[in-house]
Amino acid sequence: MKSKAGAVASPDSRFAGSLSAIGAQLRQVRLDAGLSLRELAARSGLSSSFLSLVERGECSLSLTSLFAISEALGLAPATLLGSETPAPVPKREFSLWRGTEAADHHAVVGEREYYPFRPGFDGQTLESLFFRIHPTSVMAPLTTHEGEEVAYVTSGELYIRLRDHEITLTAGDAIHFPSTVPHTIANRTAAATEVMWVMTHPSPAAHAALI
Numbered sequence: 001m002k003s004k005a006g007a008v009a010s011p012d013s014r015f016a017g018s019l020s021a022i023g024a025q026l027r028q029v030r031l032d033a034g035l036s037l038r039e040l041a042a043r044s045g046l047s048s049s050f051l052s053l054v055e056r057g058e059c060s061l062s063l064t065s066l067f068a069i070s071e072a073l074g075l076a077p078a079t080l081l082g083s084e085t086p087a088p089v090p091k092r093e094f095s096l097w098r099g100t101e102a103a104d105h106h107a108v109v110g111e112r113e114y115y116p117f118r119p120g121f122d123g124q125t126l127e128s129l130f131f132r133i134h135p136t137s138v139m140a141p142l143t144t145h146e147g148e149e150v151a152y153v154t155s156g157e158l159y160i161r162l163r164d165h166e167i168t169l170t171a172g173d174a175i176h177f178p179s180t181v182p183h184t185i186a187n188r189t190a191a192a193t194e195v196m197w198v199m200t201h202p203s204p205a206a207h208a209a210l211i
Contacts, residue, residue, distance in 0.1 A: 020057035027055040043072035059138035060110025142182035147200035156193030
């Protein structure tokens with residue numbers, strides 16, 4: 001988390017283990033693929049300095065960054081998280097999400113906890129998820145992809161940067177924007193922030209592979 005003076009604080013010790021494990025997994029996968037940091041940066045559209053921080057466990061991955069890296073490596077996001085993809089769940093004509101079920105179907109990526117709506121339905125074009133973001137140690141770089149996104153803050157405070165616009169959302173606030181606009185988010189407070197997020201994505205299967 002950045003101080004008022006602009007300095008970058010050390011990663012929250014509560015998530016150090018998670019960040020280190022993901023970073024080590026990413027480095028091993030990259031080396032196995034015979035790629036340098038610069039080559040992976042070129043493929044993913046992320047900077048080599050950011051990827052280096054991630055590999056050292058000093059920076060958290062946003063969901064968009066995770067998808068970009070996974071796509072660049074030709075892997076499912078679950079591989080980088082070190083988890084196995086469960087057996088497919090039969091789809092219905094609707095997707096029902098309950099809090100008690102969500103506890104068994106979520107992913108932790110550094111300071112972020114993701115709870116995707118599952119199992120979805122045939123022809124689905126939107127991805128909906130609830131996520132909790134703890135105080136951010138190092139902000140992820142601006143990223144872009146196809147589609148659009150809607151975020152509604154249910155509690156806490158969310159910082160979002162859209163190109164040159166810096167916006168702070170609090171409980172009850174919402175924002176809708178095209179994903180082609182360079183964007184990144186962070187939690188610059190001392191408490192957790194909870195957000196409902198709905199987005200389209202060019203590769204819905206990548207979302208499904210996350211959990």
